[in-house]
Amino acid sequence: xxxxxxxxxxxxxxxxxxxxxxxxxxxxxxLYRERNYKxxxxxxxxxxxxxxxxxxxxxxxxxxxCWALVADGQYKLAxxxxxxxxxxxxxxxxxxxxxxxxxxxxxxxxxxxxxLQQYVVITNAEKRSSQRLGLSYWMMGEIYIRQKKxxxxxxALSKAVDLESDQYAWWARLGYAREQYAETHRDPSYYQxxxxxxxxxxxxxxxxxYDAQRGKVRCQSKLQ
Numbered sequence: 468x469x470x471x472x473x474x475x476x477x478x479x480x481x482x483x484x485x486x487x488x489x490x491x492x493x494x495x496x497x498l499y500r501e502r503n504y505k506x507x508x509x510x511x512x513x514x515x516x517x518x519x520x521x522x523x524x525x526x527x528x529x530x531x532x533c534w535a536l537v538a539d540g541q542y543k544l545a546x547x548x549x550x551x552x553x554x555x556x557x558x559x560x561x562x563x564x565x566x567x568x569x570x571x572x573x574x575x576x577x578x579x580x581x582x583l584q585q586y587v588v589i590t591n592a593e594k595r596s597s598q599r600l601g602l603s604y605w606m607m608g609e610i611y612i613r614q615k616k617x618x619x620x621x622x623a624l625s626k627a628v629d630l631e632s633d634q635y636a637w638w639a640r641l642g643y644a645r646e647q648y649a650e651t652h653r654d655p656s657y658y659q660x661x662x663x664x665x666x667x668x669x670x671x672x673x674x675x676x677y678d679a680q681r682g683k684v685r686c687q688s689k690l691q
Contacts, residue, residue, distance in 0.1 A: 495531045504539040508532055522555055526562070529555075533565040537572070545569040560589045564599050567606065576610045583607050601630035605637050612644055617651060620644035628667075638668035639679040646686055658686040 492514065498507035511532035515525060529552035536545035549566035556562065567582035583603050590597050608624035611617070624641040628634060642664035649657035661682065668679035 495528065495535075499531055499535050499538070502538070504535040507535040508539065508541075511535065526552060526555055526559060530559075530561045530565065533562070533569070537565060537568050540572075542569045542572045546573060558585075558589065560586050560593075560595065560597070561599075563589070564597075564603055567603070571606050571610070576613060580607060580610045583610075601627050601634070601637075604630065605634070605640075608637075608640060608644065612640070612647070615647075615651070617644050617648035621648060628664075633671060635668045635671035635676055635679070638664050638671065639676060639682065642668065642679060642682050642686075646682055649686075649689070655690065658689045661686045 493506070493510050495507045495510040495514065498504075498510060511528045514520060514528040515532070520528070529548060533545045533549045533552070536542075536548065546566060546569040549562055549569060552562050553559070553566065563582050563586040567579045567586060570576075570579035570582065583606055586603055587600065587607075589595075590600055604623045604627035608620045608627060611620035611623060621641065621644045624637060624644055628637050628641060631637070642661045645657045645661035645664060649655060649661065665676075665679040665683040665686070669676045669683070
């Protein structure tokens with residue numbers, strides 16, 4: 468009886484160990500998509516500490532790690548890891564984009580803009596599909612607004628809403644860029660273009676478009 472019990476326990480622990488081994492590490496990308504950012508980052512750091520992983524695998528871990536860190540608001544750390552990752556492949560588009568995001572939120576706008584420009588050029592030239600292309604154009608537009616380059620902002624934000632037409636906040640910012648261009652260049656036609664963008668923002672989210680509503684009123688007053 469004791470012998471049978473010992474064999475059963477041995478088999479149980481052996482199978483348990485095998486199952487844990489077979490499962491391996493948790494899926495960092497899955498954790499990121501579930502918005503479990505801290506755990507996703509922890510898993511990626513474990514992966515990067517594994518010297519047996521290939522360069523390609525390391526880049527994948529870096530990408531998810533930086534995505535998780537930016538989503539968690541840890542921009543300085545994301546910037547640092549993205550810089551480390553780009554020493555392995557400086558032209559990997561996902562690393563360019565996520566490093567740009569980190570720098571954008573750190574208000575390093577000139578550096579972020581340079582990286583975003585590289586990212587969109589490579590992504591468009593290679594005809595890659597990317598869920599972050601619209602976001603990249605939005606960030607470019609925001610940077611151009613801060614630089615008072617309103618025509619550039621118009622172009623970038625127009626591209627952003629062309630890619631993701633349901634983003635009411637982006638439409639409002641497009642309206643603002645056009646309104647500011649009309650102000651600084653004394654071109655009344657841009658007020659009407661601004662109203663078009665503001666109206667789109669309002670139509671998408673009437674309850675969340677206070678800025679767009681105010682902007683539309685300002686532009687209408689200029690056209691009277």
